[in-house]
Amino acid sequence: MSNQQIRKFTEGSNVKNITQFLQRLYELDAEIFAGRPRDLITLIDYWNQYQKFDSTLELYEHDIRNKLTETTERTEHILKSSSEIRIAVEKLALAISITHKRTISIAELPSSDPDSLDPTRILTDWSLKEINSLLRLAIFDPATYERVRFHHRSVQEYLAACRLKYLTNKGMSVNERFSLLFSERYNISVVLPSMRSIAAWLSLHDREIRKELMKREPETLLSCGDPGSLPIEIRTELLKHFIELYSEGTSRGINIPLSQVAKLSHPELKPAIEHFWRKGYRNDDVRELLLEIIWTGKIQGCSTLLKEAIYDQLIPVEDRLIALKAVDATGDIALLNSIIDDIIHQPSLWPDKFIFYFSEEFFPPVFFQYMIYLF
Template structure:
């Protein structure tokens, strides 16, 4: 299992970093999680952070990752320098992609094991290497266990980068560019020339180093530049050309199945794209995927010159929900001056903001740009299907637990959620829980707010009342909710006697307000659920 964010932080502290939060923030902003999810990777990233105090570009990360993991180790059976190891690994990477055999044969032991795919025989690629040298290379940490007697490259991006470096080396040694292009490009059965699908990542890396390959890709498949390699290593002029070629090729017509990974959008975005984004948008774009990409670039690149585009899309009730959501995200990222007016519109104009759109908008704006009073007013009219895993039942609890909230905001949030859940509450003896609310979708958020205050050692009577309500109403359908409820039950069971007594009678008065209690035994039975413990 990959390390969680909290585990990454603890690990960074153990590595001696004095600013672990700055490291985690930079990891998130640069989408470098894939190089921080394993302990060994994080150790290397922490060492890199101590030296540079920043997460470097994707290309720099990959190069550093390769160099570190191919360093010679003690007590190896053959001498193999780092340079030789990189050269050998790049030869294997190119062969693996060309043959589509991504596992490498380490020993004959693996031949007796049935596998879903054939392994690449290293001895047939590294013909000029001794068996011991081949074994040493395969045992370096750049490669990891795949199956019995087989290894594979840890990261696909490392494999693709090394394959590209091999072709780059061959070009430097005088191999004709036409020979390399025959590996990268192919002619379809219909006679159309395109980038070979299995070689798109390699072509994208080579485009960074060779202008002629960059130009060829723009003519044939500009999406390759955005979707693969490291667009951050391209100059602003190249990125502008790539974006214009992308929109020209795919902008007209309907859905095409295009999807640029979020990590690549982060790498591609830069302030210099603002003028092009504005002109391209004003030129009219039919394809919703291309429109979505431009809105994502406005958000990620913080293109303040395009703020009016984001405002117009966000406030247009006729626009696609996905586009409106991205437009709001863009407004948040560029800290648009109209965010206050946007929240007021969501609060006062339900026709412009139907439930599904209001829910998404609230999550994007919470908590920095929406007050608890505004949030309460919006949530009072918005509904969500109780069986859905949506914005209010899933994302709002997560944000309530993890977002930066002042103690005052958190306390107001808990009170507001309690009031919304209680509003219109009834009692149904034939269902469980017997207490019924119209807003079950807010119970997980209430549990999260109560738990966050519980971890801050809040034990006020108001907190106790809200926690009892959350415990009583929760259906414990999600693991995160179960964790919060277990924590709340423990805290309630550990209250001092005086607080427990006040809680009991306050709960009794509350239940009596929605259900007639006829005897002491019935009172005890009706109030018992909150006392159940997970211990």
């Protein structure tokens, strides 16, 4: 379902506080869990019961529980407990991630396809019938002939991280975990690209992985997983590592998805933003991240920083616009009025793109407020 279809379906359903429901759904990037009407109905039921979605992590768990218990014409009864079923899908998720397979075979005979995982080699204590019944659960989608894949790759990566968390609790060594997630290439410490999301999810529970990920690629912990589930002190440490690594030199083109920045953002990050502003402001990647944190988190008391960025003619106009959006989001009417006054009386300060955006987004409401302010 598209976002428009999700909205239309929701408006036709018995949803408490529809606006808040949709806003929170989009904030958490939860549209992937509303791809089918049946999925959206379960989200609506959850919302109506609790009136909140606390985190992306919570939604992943809700979706997995739902898909492992949902019954359709495709599903068959499995004589296994819910915990055994959960363990089985976690094993398959980790196996696919490690072997780089694309699908899982559901044929009665083992597959010779190098791109398809043979589940009998992973679920050795399951019968063929039980395995094939498992692969008909809603968490899997049909792929090519006699093949299935996980319904969402992001869910597969989350489940793989859950399996690594379990193995860690059972005694898996730090070196073993590092060998799965990290590598040294040309004397550069990197995170294996195929394991980035898994490393980010695991970092929520694994201090050693989190420390190493911050040291190697802090942007991965920002871009993947659920940074909103990290404690404030860990988020502050994450920002520190990002700024220490990237504040020097030119832009590296790091683009953290805005939805992920919104998950990270929190009013309690204000002291950290003020502390890191001077050190990282001149780097495009750092400045953009700090401005987006203020904007998406509607963090109050940052007027001085925002004004500096808005009036800075040496930085890209896109960053000046992010600062403007942050001013609007935080409801700083005094600064908005000051900007309007300078747009009118000092037009040379503002690029055409800035003027166009300001006029399109803020006229007439803010200009009416400005007229009231004048009189």
